[in-house]
Amino acid sequence: MNSRDTLATELNVLADFNPVVPQAYKDASVVMLGNLHPIVQSSVLNQMTTQPKLVVLDTMNFWMDCALPELLEVIKRVDVITINDEEARQLSGEYSLVKAAAKIHTMGPKYVVIKKGEHGALIFHNKDVFFAPALPLEEVFDPTGAGDTFAGGFSGYIAQSENISFENMKNAIIHGSNLASFCVEKFGTERMVNLNKEDVYARLQQFKSLTQFDIKL
Amino acid sequence: MNSRDTLATELNVLADFNPVVPQAYKDASVVMLGNLHPIVQSSVLNQMTTQPKLVVLDTMNFWMDCALPELLEVIKRVDVITINDEEARQLSGEYSLVKAAAKIHTMGPKYVVIKKGEHGALIFHNKDVFFAPALPLEEVFDPTGAGDTFAGGFSGYIAQSENISFENMKNAIIHGSNLASFCVEKFGTERMVNLNKEDVYARLQQFKSLTQFDIKL
Numbered sequence: 001m002n003s004r005d006t007l008a009t010e011l012n013v014l015a016d017f018n019p020v021v022p023q024a025y026k027d028a029s030v031v032m033l034g035n036l037h038p039i040v041q042s043s044v045l046n047q048m049t050t051q052p053k054l055v056v057l058d059t060m061n062f063w064m065d066c067a068l069p070e071l072l073e074v075i076k077r078v079d080v081i082t083i084n085d086e087e088a089r090q091l092s093g094e095y096s097l098v099k100a101a102a103k104i105h106t107m108g109p110k111y112v113v114i115k116k117g118e119h120g121a122l123i124f125h126n127k128d129v130f131f132a133p134a135l136p137l138e139e140v141f142d143p144t145g146a147g148d149t150f151a152g153g154f155s156g157y158i159a160q161s162e163n164i165s166f167e168n169m170k171n172a173i174i175h176g177s178n179l180a181s182f183c184v185e186k187f188g189t190e191r192m193v194n195l196n197k198e199d200v201y202a203r204l205q206q207f208k209s210l211t212q213f214d215i216k217l
Numbered sequence: 218m219n220s221r222d223t224l225a226t227e228l229n230v231l232a233d234f235n236p237v238v239p240q241a242y243k244d245a246s247v248v249m250l251g252n253l254h255p256i257v258q259s260s261v262l263n264q265m266t267t268q269p270k271l272v273v274l275d276t277m278n279f280w281m282d283c284a285l286p287e288l289l290e291v292i293k294r295v296d297v298i299t300i301n302d303e304e305a306r307q308l309s310g311e312y313s314l315v316k317a318a319a320k321i322h323t324m325g326p327k328y329v330v331i332k333k334g335e336h337g338a339l340i341f342h343n344k345d346v347f348f349a350p351a352l353p354l355e356e357v358f359d360p361t362g363a364g365d366t367f368a369g370g371f372s373g374y375i376a377q378s379e380n381i382s383f384e385n386m387k388n389a390i391i392h393g394s395n396l397a398s399f400c401v402e403k404f405g406t407e408r409m410v411n412l413n414k415e416d417v418y419a420r421l422q423q424f425k426s427l428t429q430f431d432i433k434l
Contacts, residue, residue: 096357120350129353133337136315136339138313171431174432215392215425
């Protein structure tokens with residue numbers, strides 16, 4: 001069992017966990033549903049008083065195994081789903097990630113983000129696809145929390161830029177990858193709590209150097 | 218044994234294989250040494266009458282296992298080495314690809330290309346690194362020849378553009394990845410012999426869409 005499985009099991013045991021959305025957050029324009037029981041995710045959506053402009057959902061194989069009908073119900077209601085490559089294959093029954101994303105589109109989400117850990121992340125929207133690499137690092141101390149950091153960075157970028165276009169989601173996925181690259185450098189939240197804007201901007205520059213080219217067409 | 222191993226074994230059996238460089242090629246500015254016994258690779262270099270501007274070498278785990286001293290000799294003489302991620306780890310004894318590339322730099326090559334199959338390719342040059350993704354494909358029929366197509370596309374791009382800067386190598390690695398994405402679509406050389414410039418340009422546009430973003434710093 002990896003750390004995500006352990007977490008999920010613990011959360012499942014907390015069967016009466018029933019988060020209450022504070023009044024001031026009930027009209028949020030961007031809602032990020034963290035990786036919890038799909039019934040909990042649905043209950044958060046039900047508490048929103050206005051329809052969010054964008055709903056992002058993170059989930060995992062554990063819920064596909066033990067709460068698939070409830071998961072499919074909440075997936076119908078979200079705009080963006082973030083899962084890893086193996087989970088995308090499990091959810092869709094397709095090995096090719098291109099085919100998997102196309103099938104997951106039909107389940108509801110217009111945007112399908114597939115995380116590949118050290119191999120980066122893909123975002124699919126109909127026939128469009130964008131890829132954000134993971135930054136090649138000298139050492140990875142602890143990958144725990146990288147997926148959550150990625151999803152939070154993605155959603156936070158969209159929320160602050162107030163732009164839910166696919167072009168801006170490309171930036172958001174780079175921003176999420178950038179933040180996740182810090183998360184894995186130390187144990188727990190140690191690197192994140194000591195992060196400043198200069199660090200983030202400097203590394204965004206590295207992402208640019210890593211991926212931008214100028215081939216003439 | 219995979220197809221590369223089979224090929225290597227067959228070539229090793231041909232112990233008297235002794236390629237002769239035609240007179241007209243002896244002053245080539247870009248030389249690509251295909252994945253053969255390192256003694257054969259050295260013999261090709263020895264036949265050049267002028268020092269090439271750029272020598273690219275492809276090799277594999279098989280030669281690391283059975284001809285490491287000869288391999289290290291020829292590696293000293295090349296500018297670019299292309300190997301896959303597992304081979305980079307074997308050659309360097311380092312798991313992190315960043316550390317592996319740094320160690321391989323000290324063996325000779327100023328540029329280290331690490332191929333990660335469906336996960337793309339990295340090129341390292343001192344502290345600089347560039348990443349080319351593999352194009353997400355609906356189906357991969359046959360990966361045989363993808364690495365050779367990549368190395369040929371890379372070297373061909375450098376040769377025709379007559380520019381061996383790191384910036385241009387970024388374009389070359391994209392060009393090689395682009396060609397390799399066609400190679401795997403059909404068996405053997407079938408897709409490559411039917412390829413035209415329009416196909417290549419259209420897919421380069423896909424590589425741009427896949428990787429280019431415009432995040433403000």
